[in-house]
Amino acid sequence: MAKKCPDYIQDLNDYLDGGMNPELCAEIESHIGECENCRIMIDSLRQTVTLCRDGSEEPLPEALDKRLSGLLRDRWKKKFGKQRGQDC
Numbered sequence: 001m002a003k004k005c006p007d008y009i010q011d012l013n014d015y016l017d018g019g020m021n022p023e024l025c026a027e028i029e030s031h032i033g034e035c036e037n038c039r040i041m042i043d044s045l046r047q048t049v050t051l052c053r054d055g056s057e058e059p060l061p062e063a064l065d066k067r068l069s070g071l072l073r074d075r076w077k078k079k080f081g082k083q084r085g086q087d088c
């Protein structure tokens with residue numbers, strides 16, 4: 001069964017952290033290649049992560065990481081929930 005867009009949000013987080021297996025990494029890359037919503041998402045996620053890190057090499061604290069996912073999920077629902085439905 002194909003993943004739905006919001007299922008990728010947590011994966012995108014890991015993807016940006018660089019700590020994911022190559023298989024999943026390739027899956028995400030092919031998905032964001034064909035899904036504009038997720039491309040927009042990963043751009044804003046990347047910006048947020050950059051801002052949070054503020055040039056530091058430290059990984060995101062886990063609590064912040066979780067908060068970020070929740071935030072993105074909410075934002076996602078508001079932005080794309082109605083117009084695109086469950087699938088993308």
Ligand SMILES: [Zn+2]
Nearest residue numbers: 005035038088
């Ligand atoms: Zn998508």
